[in-house]
Amino acid sequence: MARRSDHTREELKDAVFKAAWQIISEEGFDALTARHIAKQIGYAPGTIYNLYDSMDDLYLQINAHTLDLLNARLSGFADNQTKAVAAAQMKAMAHSYMDFARDYRAFWLMLFNLKVTIHRPDAGWYHEKVDQLFAPLEKLLVPFYVQGQEKDHKMAARILWSSVHGLCFLQETDKLILMTNQSSVSESVDYLVETFLKGIA
Amino acid sequence: MARRSDHTREELKDAVFKAAWQIISEEGFDALTARHIAKQIGYAPGTIYNLYDSMDDLYLQINAHTLDLLNARLSGFADNQTKAVAAAQMKAMAHSYMDFARDYRAFWLMLFNLKVTIHRPDAGWYHEKVDQLFAPLEKLLVPFYVQGQEKDHKMAARILWSSVHGLCFLQETDKLILMTNQSSVSESVDYLVETFLKGIA
DNA sequence: GAAAAATATTGAACGCTGTTCATAATGATG
DNA sequence: CATCATTATGAACAGCGTTCAATATTTTTC
Incomplete structure (x- = not known):
């Protein structure tokens, strides 16, 4: 023993x-x-x-750490810039997310694994970590929204974040053969950010 | 026996x-x-x-059938319309996807379950079914692209599709608490489609 | 220091999983 | 009726998460 x-x-x-x-x-x-x-x-x-408590409990702790690493990587993009600079920063952030998905592939996949259930009454702290993901993008979106548009502003951050993730996830898990030979995922992410921002302005 | x-x-x-x-x-x-x-x-x-051959083989067959049901639901939206009508149709299509996710929740989740592996050399027919998903949206996007933009056109269909799915998936699996009380997912999907299309034009 | 209480570690056991394969049952053929 | 091919069986294997009585170790008490 x-x-x-x-x-x-x-x-x-x-x-x-x-x-x-x-x-x-x-x-x-x-x-x-x-x-x-x-x-x-x-x-x-x-x-x-x-x-x-269980293996699920351990999974949750591991996911929490992964979220910390991801949050660290997504923060630090310069905010309070012109629209053009902010747009460039958003593209960089999206690519940063994609890089993270590659660097920590197994851990990143775990975050979205349905087997890893997070429906626990005591996991409020976990959802707070998740919420932090939106903050950096929300900051970058500041120049695109004026006062009185707080709701749209908040919504836009979540939509753009989810969209980039959707592209990244379907591609990385081979669930969709998204891209032809001619276009890459990073090209698509750029196009998405560009088009979305143009649509706001 | x-x-x-x-x-x-x-x-x-x-x-x-x-x-x-x-x-x-x-x-x-x-x-x-x-x-x-x-x-x-x-x-x-x-x-x-x-x-x-295996349980995985059975999973694949079930996913194939789910894809058939999904493809059936996503086809039938009127194409060759004005931009305004096409935009409305795209929103309807996005909502149709969300409805499908709810109606066939367990089956829809299976499509994206990492445990269900589709990396089989003989599953080309499966990926063809997946490819069909983009066709209806691609048709609706026709009025937004002129000749010579075939690449962007194709890419846009995949991006918009992935984006809507990303929103839907993160929301439905509770992986992100995307929405505040004030805004619903359908609202977000509408905003996404609107903004994206505005960005194209 | 010895005895007792508290704590930490163990690993067999339970019920479950996908999968295999020798055996048995059945249907078709001559 | 006998032979043969096909189909169905279910015990067996190795794995899983999890439990818990038993054991080993440390701490406390006297």
Whole structure:
């Protein structure tokens, strides 16, 4: 039996998390099993359940961390600019999202995996993280809306965000063969942002 | 042992399909298991594997049928109209898609379920069905593009389709809390279509 | 220091999954 | 009736998440 004074409870919980992250990273989400994690950290499967309520609970923690990484990447685009600069920033942001999807493919896919259920009464903090996703885009959209258009402004941020995600998701999961040889996804994203912004103005 | 002359091989295959469809319809995708289907049709689990290569194969057939239903619903919108009429038709089409997602929720979700893999060398026919999805929208977009813009025209259809789907998917799966109390998804879809078309013109 | 209480870890066990395949039942043919 | 091909079977395999009585370890009490 593993010695329990080798580490605090939190250290062990973190070890489980890190092992899980590594497994997903190297072998994909399907390879993430309780027994696999246990083997990796040299503990019995049951130990994981002393630290996490369930595998779903662990999934949620991993998604939370992924959202933190994504939020970090999407923030830092210069706001309070002219429309032209803001438009360029939005394109850059969209590409940044696509890059993230590639860099953290398995984790990004997990965010939208239906098996990973987040319908938990105590997961308000999770939805707050999700809400943060819109803030950077909302800031960039400021020059396109005047006072009294707050509702449209907010809606536009969510629509444009969802649209870029929709393109990215269908492409990356091969659910739709979206693009012909002639046009790439990044071209499409640019066209989407351009057209949408032109439609606002 | 079930009598094999009660039905042809095709009839039995269809019975499996219908049982699967009913299970998904009534109990959701997670309830769809080989043993469950077998019980429903009064056969042993192994029988299913005489008719379908694997459960994944069955999933693919079900998705194919869902795509047929979806394609049927998205076709029939009047094309060759003025821009204004075409725009209205596009909104109607988008709402039609949203309605379909609600009416066939479990099946529609299956289309985008990552567990249901379609990376099969022999599934060209499947991707053809997927490609058909764009045709109706492409027709409606005809008045917005002149000769020589075929590439943009094709791209626009895919972008708008993906965007509407993105909105619909994130909303329906509760992955994003997209909408505030003040605005609904249908409102957003209308705004998306309007703005995008305005951006083209 | 010894005994008792509290805590952490274990791993077999449960019920489930998709899938396989030797065996048995059935239908068709000669 | 006997032979043969086809079809149906269901136990078996390896895996899954999860539970929980039993065991090992640490802490507290006396």
